[in-house]
Amino acid sequence: MFYWLMKYVFVGPLVKAVFRPWVIGAERIPAQGAAILASNHLSFVDSVFLPLLLDRPxxxxxxxxxxxGRGVKGWATKWFMRGTGQIALDRSGGPASEAALNTALQVVGRGDLLGIYPEGTRSPDGKLYRGRTGIARMALEAKVPVIPVVMVDTGDVLPIGSKLPRIMRVGAVIGEPLDFSRYAGMESDRYVLRSVTDEIMVALHRLGNQEYSDEYASTVKNRLAGV
Known part of the structure; x- marks a missing residue:
């Protein structure tokens, strides 16, 4: 109910009226059944716009x-993320990350759509970076298709470090579903996971034509920060 109110009563109509988002390939999202949406990640607002463009949660x-987060901004962000069904991912590794991944598997296990940013973090410069293999593991364990999604111009609406969005049109391009059933039972093979992940990133690159860099976005962020 809260998701419906957020999308169709509170946030959705306002965002659509102001930013006029567009989508190509929406018919490639199945009307029912589980799937993983693999998206590039240019901005925090990627998780805002894409759900508004789809008929399914x-x-x-x-x-x-x-x-x-703390304060009014922290409370508002937490309220929005929980209200739209987002799942907290602890990226520190270990049991916390494992628990988050198991929660994600429950989403597809009940036949819903799960969105994942294979790069693991927002792109620091608009390039497409090497994917993390967690998405491959989930796709193989859950036995569901992966649908590539490219967000367009969201990085210009709210660049990293910006507090207020710019008013401009944004969009999404949805590609053909990728079937990895040929790798059934091989979710523990790290070479298979790497191959599946790379195939997903190639699909994203072809769909959006972003410049690709074969290193992790987090590595680039640390280098830029002098870490």
Whole structure:
């Protein structure tokens, strides 16, 4: 109910009226049944716009920091993320990350749509970076298709570090579903996971034509920060 109110009563109509988002390939999202949406990640608002463009609810794995902020902004962000069904992902590794991944598997297990950013973090410069293999593991374990999604111009609406969005049109391009059933039972093979992940990133690159860099976005962010 709260998701419906957010999408169709409170946030959705306002965002659509102001930003006039567009979508190509929406018919490639199945009317029912589980699937994983693999999206590039240019901005925080990727998780805002994409669900508004689809007829079905979609839950995204979102970094845990979005759920633990303080003050009015922190409360508002946490309220929005929970209200739209987002899942907190602890990226520190270990049991916490495992628990988040298991929660994500429950989403597709009940036949819903799960959104994942394979790069693991927002692109620091608009390039498409190497994918993390967690998405491959989930796709093989859940036995569901992966649908590539490219967000367009969201990085210009709310660049990293910006507090207020710019008013401009944004969009999404949805590609053909990818079937990895040929790898059934091989979700523990790290070479298979790497191959599946790379195939997903190639699909994203072809769909959006972003410049690709074969290193992790987090590595680039650390280098830029002097870490």
């Amino acid at each position: 979609v839950s995204f794995l979102a970094k845990a920091e979005y759920f633990s």
